[in-house]
Amino acid sequence: MYRASMIRKELVAASAEPLILSLLAKGESYGYAIIQEIKTRSEGKLHWTDGMLYPVLHRLEDRKLVKSRWGESETGRKRKYYSLREPGKIAMSRHHEEWTLVHSVLANLKKEQYV
């Protein structure tokens, strides 16, 4: 999940939780769909080793940030769907605040370099 070609692995690792929580905030989803969505949205620059997503999802579930239910895919296969719990929403908004702060500090510093 943390194999990064364009973005460094540390940043990929740090962004995994906020990205997963933010995706689940849009509605329930399952592992494969989450991976595909991240690939599409990052235009392939954010590479995750697919199998590593599941330990992270399970940890989020253990921490009661997400919940899961078993359903069926269109092909009849069992599929585990994850959705956000209330503490997950709080954790997500905290992530957003933190990342927005980091972004704004960086943006301001960059702007000052060109003034």
Place this chain on the structure above:
Amino acid sequence: MFDIEKSFAEWRTQMLAAGIKTPVPLVELENHLRDDVEKEMLSGSAAEEAFEKATRRIGLAWEISNEFDKTSKGQRSAKFWWIWLWIGSCGLAVTVSMNLVGRFVLHRGSSLFLSHQWWADWFPSYAVWISFTIIGSVIAIGRWRHTGIKVNQGLAVAAGASFILSYLLPAADDESGTSCFIECWRVLARSGRYQIFPFGWWSYYSGFVACNLFFVLLFVAILVRTPLVRARRWLSLALFLQVSSWAIVNHFSVWTMPLGIGYFIWLLSFVLLFGAHLVPDGAVSYSNFLAPAGNASPTRQESRHS
């Protein structure tokens, strides 16, 4: 000829051999792999090539297994400290019960709290079990990731438990903590014999009522993570100083009374509360949760396919 079902079976065997548990998460992983293979085949790849690409993307069995192990190791560790805390609490409860039976049922002199013989007979047992309980509660609650409880909240819970316990135990002159608290309320209200209490002493004893009320507020403040961190820190220190001053005042005053174990546990609860406000409120920590995984997986994965 390539048999895709046979390949799935071999992949499953590898996963099981690496320690991936079934049905969860193996079923989840296998269905992910099947989804990926199907998508790859729809985009024009042959079955063998699709399977090869999908297994590469899903990662190595031992890597995934290691990641799951980290979660279960954390759970085992948390469980160990909860058992530790449970043993400590039981030991403390048994010691307190035996001490109370000795004091109030059997009327043994050695069971009188803080008497000369009490220190020799009972203190070692109290010291062991209280240490056990405090260490267990701080670490167990701090490591309990399922709730996201932090170390400062663990300290606050330990403080709360000590605070409640102190009300049940003899605090001063064989009076329970509850009786002492009621007495301080009487001072504050200037009821009965306290009507003529000098202002200095009135404000000093009323301060204990304030300490108890602020304790509850500061306890809640830790659990709900309110702002004003510095103010909370100073206030908790002030409360601790006020509570600890009683031991000194009592020692030097003309009406010295024997202090009970309840007072010391009450004092301990304020030490723990101060500690809880002193520990930085760690918000969400990436390092606890993700960094180890980030370091573990990429190198081998990339080296395998480079």
